[in-house]
Amino acid sequence: MSKRSYGQYCGLARSLDVLGGRWSLLVVRELLDGPARYNRLLEGLPGIATNLLAERLRELEQAGVVQRSLDADSNSVVYSLTPWGSELRGVVTGLVKWSTPLMISGPQSDTFQTHWLSVALSSLLDNKHTDEPRAVGLEVDGTLITVRTDKSGISIALDDDAQPETVLRAEPMVVLGLASGMLTAEQAIAAGEFRGNKKDLADALSPG
Structure with missing residues (x-):
C-alpha cells in the first residue's frame, strides 16, 4: 500500500489514490483535447510549480493514465492520455455539469x-x-x-x-x-x- 493510498478496497477510494492529488484532474483536462508538450501543459495550468507538474505527470504515467511519445514533427516529447485515461472524459463531464451552481x-x-x-x-x-x-x-x-x-x-x-x-x-x-x-x-x-x-x-x- 502506497503512502498516499486510502488503503480501502473500494473503486472510489482506489480512483482517488490515482486522481485525488492536487492538479491531477486538471492535467487530465488539458490532455482531453489531444497530446501536448510540457511547456503547453505548464501554460495551461497557471499556478502549478514546474516540479509539481513533472511529479503529477510521472504519477499519472506510472498509473497508466498518461503516456509519453515523441512528436514526429518536432522530435520533442509529448504527453497524451492512454485509452484508459481517455475514459475519464465521462468523469470530467459529470463534474463540469455538477459545478453549475458554483459557477454562477x-x-x-x-x-x-x-x-x-x-x-x-x-x-x-x-x-x-x-x-x-x-x-x-x-x-x-x-x-x-x-x-x-x-x-x-x-x-x-x-x-x-x-x-x-x-x-x-x-x-x-x-x-x-x-x-x-x-x-x-x-x-x-x-x-x-x-x-x-x-x-x-x-x-x-x-x-x-
Whole structure:
C-alpha cells in the first residue's frame, strides 16, 4: 500500500489514490483535447510549480493514465492520455455539469483561459443533437470557438479558419450560462454582441 493510498478496497477510494492529488484532474483536462508538450501543459495550468507538474505527470504515467511519445514533427516529447485515461472524459463531464451552481458567481479573482471552454462546452452539451447542421461561433477574449452540431452530436474547434455566420461575442460566464441552461439565447445576446441567426444560437448552444 502506497503512502498516499486510502488503503480501502473500494473503486472510489482506489480512483482517488490515482486522481485525488492536487492538479491531477486538471492535467487530465488539458490532455482531453489531444497530446501536448510540457511547456503547453505548464501554460495551461497557471499556478502549478514546474516540479509539481513533472511529479503529477510521472504519477499519472506510472498509473497508466498518461503516456509519453515523441512528436514526429518536432522530435520533442509529448504527453497524451492512454485509452484508459481517455475514459475519464465521462468523469470530467459529470463534474463540469455538477459545478453549475458554483459557477454562477462568475470568475471574481480567478484566472481564466479560453481553451478551458472547449472541455466545458463539450461536457455541458454532450447530449446535444440537431436535425439540421448548425455552426455557431463564440468569441471570448479574442479567441473564436466554433461549435458544430448535427444528428451525430457536437464538435468543438478553437480558432477555426472557417468563421461561422452566427457569432456571439461574450464573457465566459455568459457562454457557460447559455450552455448550462441558466441563460436563454435572448439573455445571452443581450449580455454580449451578436450577429447572425438567433435560432442557430439557441439550437446549437442550449442544453440537449
